[in-house]
Amino acid sequence: MKFNITQSAFVEGLMKVNKVISSRSSLPILQGVYVKATEDEIVLTGSDANETIIHSIPVTGEDVVVEETGDTVFPKQVIDIVKKSRKHLSIDLDGTVTKIKSGKSEIELNCLDPEEYPSFVKVDEKEPDLVLDAAQFKTLVSKTSFAAAKTDVRPVLQGVYYNVTEDCMNLTCTDSHRLAVVKQKVESKQAIQMIIPASSLDNALKIFGMNGEIEIFSHSDNALVLKDGPTLYQTRLLDGNYPETSRLIPDSFTSVMKINRKEFLEGLELIKEVANSNTSNENGVAKIHVNGVASLSSTKAETGKGKIDIPYDSLEGEQEAFTISFSVKYAIDSLKALDCETVDFSFVADMRPFLLKPSDMTDMEECQLILPVRTV
Amino acid sequence: MKFNITQSAFVEGLMKVNKVISSRSSLPILQGVYVKATEDEIVLTGSDANETIIHSIPVTGEDVVVEETGDTVFPKQVIDIVKKSRKHLSIDLDGTVTKIKSGKSEIELNCLDPEEYPSFVKVDEKEPDLVLDAAQFKTLVSKTSFAAAKTDVRPVLQGVYYNVTEDCMNLTCTDSHRLAVVKQKVESKQAIQMIIPASSLDNALKIFGMNGEIEIFSHSDNALVLKDGPTLYQTRLLDGNYPETSRLIPDSFTSVMKINRKEFLEGLELIKEVANSNTSNENGVAKIHVNGVASLSSTKAETGKGKIDIPYDSLEGEQEAFTISFSVKYAIDSLKALDCETVDFSFVADMRPFLLKPSDMTDMEECQLILPVRTV
Incomplete structure (x- = not known):
């Protein structure tokens, strides 16, 4: 793997995927950043096993050039190193060591085996189930997610129940002592029901900008994928039946x-x-x-x-x-x-x-x- | 004790003294704010036993009026209550309960016995040993205090050695692996030598503004007092002999x-x-x-x-x-x-x-x- 990249684009992507990387992760490889360079794009992935962020940097041919495709897992230090580097970087993987050159600096980082990095749900990015205004999505979440249970006595109550019918999107959240409900008209191709961890939704809000649109993909059984331009956010869903709340x-x-x-x-x-x-x-x-x-x-x-x-x-x-x-x-x-x-x-x-x-x-x-x- | 006060003056004073109040203090009374109303001023005191802040609010006769002198110890909640109150407050102590009225609210707070509040070093505020420009003082501290030892293996090394001769002020700080020294010309009436805890100096910097002057009082054996207008900051000194560093x-x-x-x-x-x-x-x-x-x-x-x-x-x-x-x-x-x-x-x-x-x-x-x- 060998590529050249501008510092600003690399930092932006690394900062995004870093939002779910935990240095206390029990799987050491998840403390790192998975990087894959193809002919078209450089893809960065960060994950804590429950939540995953995948950010794609397109190959422009000018500032971003892939000379040799490949993949590796950078240790977490790469983020601060790139932050402190000059305007352009060249990245060169040789065996398990990546050489990062920028200005008059040359860093050699020991990398991890990309084969060991877990693979995540694949999404057909061409067919979102729903497209929402980003600001609207944030509003809907912020009006419900706070009401989720903070303990795991009944795991489903740690989630927001997301229920889309043909013309209406309903978000419901209760910890059994209070209940928050919002309903918004939408046009959806299909009905969707899922229980999304409230903490994941709060994290997603921090990752996405307030502008533009968010595409929602839910056709995978056990995961929700949100897409905002070059950034994919994925979270596991909660299993179980959400309590019937409308009669309350x-x-x-x-x-x-x-x-x-x-x-x-x-x-x-x-x-x-x-x-x-x-x-x-x-x-x-x-x-x-x-x-x-x-x-x-x-x-x-x-x-x-x-x-x-x-x-x-x-x-x-x-x-x-x-x-x-x-x-x-x-x-x-x-x-x-x-x-x-x-x-x-x-x-x-x-x-x-x-x-x-x-x-x-x-x-x-x-x-x-x-x-x-x-x-x- | 009974007085009327503007919310802004009260909040300002409470926020200042709160900087040394710890809700984990082993002496429960030090979790509160000592308040004393005299004919001339309302004095607020906060302390963690090592560091103490005393802030004086003058009686103006208009916005700040003392109707009845006295003292008590407010619980820490008083700070948030005053923050959330309207423009004017009336404070009325009856036995151990203080009534705080503001706008259409009326709060009754259980207070603590002022007799139990420790008494702190008294300073003759008319005779500072040294008067320093506040910004200059901050510069001197920030160039030395970071070099103090972070462990208490040799307690004196957790301090900054402050040595004033007739015409020169020296600040020295070492953790035995590094040494920071600054010397500044001053005019001082008397020689001063003391070891000030580095963490106390860092705290003092956060309390005082960058403008104006700081008066330094050091004639008490075991304490340093700094004064910035209506606010007195006092810290205990470290006992012991500071190592001789000049030959290093x-x-x-x-x-x-x-x-x-x-x-x-x-x-x-x-x-x-x-x-x-x-x-x-x-x-x-x-x-x-x-x-x-x-x-x-x-x-x-x-x-x-x-x-x-x-x-x-x-x-x-x-x-x-x-x-x-x-x-x-x-x-x-x-x-x-x-x-x-x-x-x-x-x-x-x-x-x-x-x-x-x-x-x-x-x-x-x-x-x-x-x-x-x-x-x-």
Whole structure:
């Protein structure tokens, strides 16, 4: 393998694939970067076995020239070496040693056997199942993935349930104490159902730009592939059946309060300081008492107590006053995800889940459901 | 204790004293903020027992009003609560509970007994031993403190030796493998010698602004006090005798090479990637071979090898070529600290310390001494 490449293109690709490479990987070869030079492209691969990023640098004939095809696995140091190199690099593999020349420097790196690098799912890049606007995809994920379970008691709950019908894309996420749902109209050639690890989706968001389009490939049984231009991102899916959640969402309410989202959120952020005894313990509980004003409060024996009154816009329904207790963190997470001017706080009964959603619906349907906390 | 205060002044003070407060402090009361309101000022204190910050907010009669003097110890949550409060706050201590009112919020915080808060060295603020330009102080510290020992095998070596004579201030720091020295002319009323923990000096730099002056008080036996306007910073000193270092610095050399500092540094940064097998292990060794060009190289069995040629400006002395091996990290640290265009690399013999210093001396004298590494 022998090629010449510009430093900027090489660094960009290496930084991308590095996002999933862990220096604590149990498979030592996955601590490195797999590099394959063909006549058309130089392909870089990084993986932690669950998530894989494949980045392709096209051979331009000018700045990027492949003189000899081949492949190898670079040790992780290659990334910092290329970062600190001059504008042009020449890469020359001889046996297991790669010579990296740039300016007046010459580095010889011991490489690993490419035969040992795991092979990953192949994708037919010509036929994506769905093409989404990148910013839209980010929005959909950020409104749901936070609600996934952080423990592996029920592994499927660590995922986001992704369900595409002919004309609608649904993302659902629950940890069994709260539920986040978004629905967006799309045109899809086929139905898709899969459970994507929430942490993988969050990583994918960091890798892809906010511009352009993301192509989604899901015809492989156990993997999801996302493609943004020259970069492929692949993650394993979670096995199992996602719980049926649609019947959890109440369809009639005793009271619906419209309230300014920012003021509600700021009030909760203040109450949080009393409700949680410290930052590592986020299970604090707040109470909302609605009766002419929305009064948020919390009492914690160690810390003290706090109260803040927030005016609301309107209250409709049969009940003119209500009280409910809930996790401060869950309410803050939900209000952050909603990202609108005014929210509807829809109440059924003090021991029934309540709903938060935008007062003004856009073309995207969304709702955040939170189970109350039993106090007394 | 009862006072009214603007949120901005309160947050500023709390953030300052918070820099030394540790939530892992073994003395629970030191996890809090000691607050004392007098007729003239509201004084906030934070401490981790070794380092203490005392910040004074003057009573203005308008925005800052003390209605009732007194003192208490707030729990650490007060900082986030004040951050999230409105423009004005009223603070009212009743027994052990403090009521914090702001806008439509009311927080009651359980406070700690102020009698239990340790008392700290008192300083006569009218008589500083020395007044230094803040930026100058930062420069002096940043050119020396990095060379302190990171382990406590010899505790005094974790400090910077601060020695002021009538007309000269000397900062010396060594971990016994390298030595950093700066000398600056000053006018001082009295001689001062003390060993200041390097980590405390680094912290002090983060607390003080780059503008204005820093007053230095050292007449207390076991503490150093620095004052920047309304903020006092105090640290314990290290006990013991600092080693005599002046005779370590050679006064004649066989060769002196003048070389561009930035190119030398960039070369070492590249070589470092080969010399250190990973980022947590920074004991890599590089070799410099000077003979027409300065050739830096390193070989590491696991990684491979690297070499880079750097042109130098001139080489003077009896020897026209020399070779010496040294810690890459130490050389990088020293070159970063020097912060000049061209450095003098002064060589005696391959097993004798070498010296790095600016080719053009300013009114500040400085030098970095590094012991070679025996390679065979």
